[in-house]
Amino acid sequence: MTAGRTTHNRTGDVSGEARRRRTFAVISHPDAGKSTLTEALAVHAKVIAAAGAVHGKAGRHGVTSDWMEMERARGISITSAALQFAYGDTVINLVDTPGHADFSEDTYRVLSAVDSAVMLLDAAKGLEPQTLKLFDVCRYRGIPVVTFVNKWDRPGRDALALCDELAERIGLAAMPVTWPVGPAGHLRGVLDVDRGDLIRYSPSAGGDAAPELRVDQAQAEGELGREWIRAREELDLLQASGGEFDVARFTAATATPVLFGAAVRGFGVRRLLDLLVDVAPGPAPRRDVEDRVRPLDAPFSAFVFKVQTGMDPAHRDQVAFARVCSGVFERGMVVTNATTRRPFATKYAQQIFGQERSTVDTAYPGDVVGLVNATALRVGDTLYTDKPPVRFPGLPSFAPAHFAVARPADLSRAKQFRKGVEQLGAEGVVQVLRSDRRGGAAPVLAAVGPMQFEVAAHRMEHEFTSPVRLEHLSYRAVRRLADPAQRPLVDAGRRSEVLTRLDGTDLALFGEEMDVRLLQRAHPELVLEPLLAEGG
């Protein structure tokens, strides 16, 4: 399963190893078929013996309480990790995005670890809210996006209309790689744009790893007549208006290759894998905080994009997920944490996906390693070995949309309360905001998605033994205050205040957008900046 175990190439071939890696995430709205597609991709590459092995399905569509149960049971849905498998000569790293309807900072951060994304759409629904939010992050980071329109075996929307929606709502030109023949629900197959032939769909032939049945153009036209001609016409129409495939536009993230399929039947999955191999970018050298490039074959470096506590119920361990940026990772090596300058021993490096764990011995740029017992590591930390030292830019914090004052439910646990809040803030479970006005005893917790509060409250009670009371604040608008000297202007407002985040950023909170405008009008000199994903 781990490519590095079969190929014992050392430093000399790091660039070659990097080149054959594809590290991506699937971005989608819940229910579009992400788990199904993940399984189909893996099964197709013959990693997972039977569908259903990726994660336990129970409770995935449940309400909050089910989800909390699952968190206790350590299900995968809230756990970001990476699935690695070989596909031919390519090593695929599929980084999981937390799949729950709740939207949290973790979901965003995962995207800092990938080189491309597959945007999965439900044929009947097109672009949905969570897909749009995730797409915004891809756009912000310049991540190229492949679009897979799923569930074409069922009645859905018109293919051309779906492509128009991409152009109109997110400004991405659709470049079909395959095109459906037969309307959604009566799928005959897809026209492979590159080869001009038909990949036949047969509902009875199902199975995730069903082989691709190809039929040449003449035969397809003979068999399918009008439906084939219609597909060709639609395709011509789209290609005449900028839908011609162009790798450069894909990597520049101005256009998206589009494929149609049915993940549940494994249909279209192979074409997707081939496309990723052919055109998706492999790991590129990263820039450090001083804007210097760390070449792929420089000594080992990685950055931590996710920290998870207590994944293993037997041990209260903390796992840090790090993406390798340069060099070779070898289990047991001692690395330096650029933030603390402290050494960290990587004796327990693992690949973790769902309940599955396997030991990682070697990893290359693009790979994700789970470092167990990583209590000293924080999201955004850079790890490196050997000279020169390197520090990659930290992960951005996102505009919080939910705020609550936290107080210890039991005042005798004030010390545990302080420690817990610090830890959750450092891990990025919630953002922790303070101000002199409010005093240190009642920090304000801020979150992108409300369920982050539940995770925080749960951990405060069970892990830090200090249950909390949360009092929600009704702020709906937030900006970055550029100049701390202007703080009194905001604090004087009727429904606004300034709070300072752990990273030192001053956030100006307002009741409504209208309050921002009114204050700006009264004080044109006030500098308020939008935050990332503002308004999502």
Ligand code: GDP
């Ligand atoms: P997730 O929430 O995005 O992970 O979605 P799932 O993979 O759990 O899929 C949601 C539902 O859609 C499940 O009932 C799947 O069986 C179904 N589904 C997934 N892919 C397809 C497909 O290609 N065709 C059809 N008809 N159903 C699908």
